[in-house]
Amino acid sequence: MGKILQLLLRNGGFVTLVLVEAFCFFIIVQFNDRQNAIFTHTTGIVAGRTLEKRQQFSDYIGLRERMDSLSQVNAYLQTALANARIVKIPRRDTSFIVLFDSLNQTDSVRRKVMRPLYEYYTATVISNSISSANNWLMINRGSKDQIAPNMAVVTNNGIVGIVRHVDAHFSMVMSVLHRQAKISAALSKFNAFGSLIWEGGDPSVMTLKYIPKHFEVKAGDEVVTSGFSQMFPRKILIGHVEGSIAQDPENPYFLSMKVRLSQDMSTVGDVYVVKNIFQPEQDSLQVKVSNEQ
């Protein structure tokens, strides 16, 4: 302490100068419009650069997580590819076998052909919300990337939502955390299907309804997509049953249960947009039925 005091006294002139100049700087910026404008502009640039550097740094720090998720994707694709080559039975009904290629009528040779049911497009989420009553995401793919309304959006961990509005380069995805989102889900143990809705509040919990009462559902049971909605492929993991299973207060013949989502909606990054190739065909059939009613 004594040494610091000595140093201050010996360099008193310089210390006074620094203090006085700091004060001058403050009053110059405070009372002069021109200097204030220059100061604000400069700090804006510096702050912007600092933010950019910080973003680059956190991007770099996040590389490991990114790599981890990419290697999972890779593993999944490798498995799918291996299954397709060796067993010829595709995983998760993403394709089916036709007796002859009905899409290529000119081909005179009748042969068995593997037809994919779904096509996957990769996309990245560029904006997300989970705190509103109705939540939306924006992804960096649009009509120029073959994205169309009513395509499902999934990740490796679970489901994300449904494409609703499409522009040239971007699309709005209705999150599963939306009051109008109604996902056809099934308990994989029983193949029993019901409707998955979000009642607001906790963004990691949804409610599964309309499972008939006679199924003995336990906490921890796996909930997957049923594939009945013509948007989500079958048996994509949604989450697991959580807590007590109660009778639906609105309809006593059915059960109502909470489902904890396997995909944390607050960390959605890389997603797949799923296109059901036969959706128009299925839709037109549905329309015929509803017309009869």
Place this chain on the structure above:
Amino acid sequence: MNNNFFPNFWRFLGLVAVQVLLLKQLTVSVGEYFNILLYPLFILFLPIQLATPYLVLLGFAIGLSVDLFSGSIGVHASAGAFSGFSRFVIFSMFAPKGGYSGKEPIFSPAHMGWQLFLQVSVLFFLAHLFWYFSVDAFTFVYFGTITLKTISAWILTMIFVWLYTAMFNPKN
């Protein structure tokens, strides 16, 4: 301290008055390259034995006084404080062998001779003007303009410094 308080006090008032009433109006009417800053003479003529922190604070005081009358709060004050410190550095550079004896109360031609006085004031005003125009521009983007203004103001100011010193020939 008492016998050199009043000369400095009057110099303070006189130089601020001349600066804001006369020299400032010259700049306004002639053009932005026609700058004469005479008030730093107050700092230069403060007693040689005065400690540097006081020089800095008094430089700040006269600068702020000029600022108050010319609507540029802080700019002259910053330059004045800087000149208080630069006087300490320049005086150390031109110190006679064995340091200042205390026989010379202030650094004026009457005590130190014209040649030494002009050498010191040329450096002193160059530093002051360069600092002043830098703070005024507040960015080195206009470095060329700052340099031009400094040089033109330097030449004009030195003429007035010579006039003032020859007229009053201050002794304390």
